[in-house]
Amino acid sequence: MTIILAVKPPFELKRLYSREEISEVVRRLSAQISRDFAGKDPLVVGVLKGSVIFLSDLVRELSIPTEIDFIGTSSYGNGTTSTGQIKITAEPTARLAGRHILIIEDIVDTGLCIEAIMKYFSKHKPASISICALMDKPARHQVRVKIAYSGFTIPDKFVVGYGLDFSQHYRHLPEIFTMEEAPDAGQLASDD
Numbered sequence: 001m002t003i004i005l006a007v008k009p010p011f012e013l014k015r016l017y018s019r020e021e022i023s024e025v026v027r028r029l030s031a032q033i034s035r036d037f038a039g040k041d042p043l044v045v046g047v048l049k050g051s052v053i054f055l056s057d058l059v060r061e062l063s064i065p066t067e068i069d070f071i072g073t074s075s076y077g078n079g080t081t082s083t084g085q086i087k088i089t090a091e092p093t094a095r096l097a098g099r100h101i102l103i104i105e106d107i108v109d110t111g112l113c114i115e116a117i118m119k120y121f122s123k124h125k126p127a128s129i130s131i132c133a134l135m136d137k138p139a140r141h142q143v144r145v146k147i148a149y150s151g152f153t154i155p156d157k158f159v160v161g162y163g164l165d166f167s168q169h170y171r172h173l174p175e176i177f178t179m180e181e182a183p184d185a186g187q188l189a190s191d192d
């Protein structure tokens, strides 16, 4: 399915992963996490806002008890490239010291955001910190990142849907799409 967005320049969305493909990956990751964190009462921390849909599907597949919290970050503003300035906009309220912390990300792109989050948690003396990311875009990494639970390895394309936004839109889409300038963008732009 291709969707042409009526914005300037025009973008097109092409489906990258279907609901079924996403569900299969969520089940695989939940099974691994349930096995590895059994008896550890992990603190599952979603990175706002992009991870919320993934997190809510993931935790409902877990077979172990967990505590859920969130951390807020912001780096992309309204564009498709990281500003490089990572701000922690909201802190978790749970006890962190001595906890097994599992960070849930929708995507690791440059890795700058997860690097800042790892730095934040390591200051609070947890028992362990692990990363679960639905998508990993290795071609764009600027820092070394160890993702213990990785869903899809994706090409160097901007993606939206299933929690991920472009300028705060399209998070609600139930599937994942690549977003690229439409091939006839030049033509359309000169038709003004």
Ligand SMILES: O=P(O)(O)OC[C@H]1O[C@H](OP(=O)(O)OP(=O)(O)O)[C@H](O)[C@@H]1O
Binding pocket: 047, 048, 049, 050, 051, 073, 074, 075, 076, 077, 082, 105, 106, 107, 108, 109, 110, 111, 112, 113, 114, 165
């Ligand atoms: O690996 P990076 O290049 O740092 O990019 C990944 C991060 O950027 C996005 O969040 P964003 O800051 O746009 O906030 P949002 O989740 O509210 O969309 C995304 O949800 C990740 O958290």
Ligand code: HPA
Binding pocket: 076, 107, 109, 157, 158, 159, 160, 164, 165, 166
């Ligand atoms: O590809 C992406 N899509 C949406 N948000 C993002 N934040 C980092 N990379 C992306």
Ligand SMILES: [Mg+2]
Binding pocket: 050, 076, 164, 165
């Ligand atoms: Mg975003």
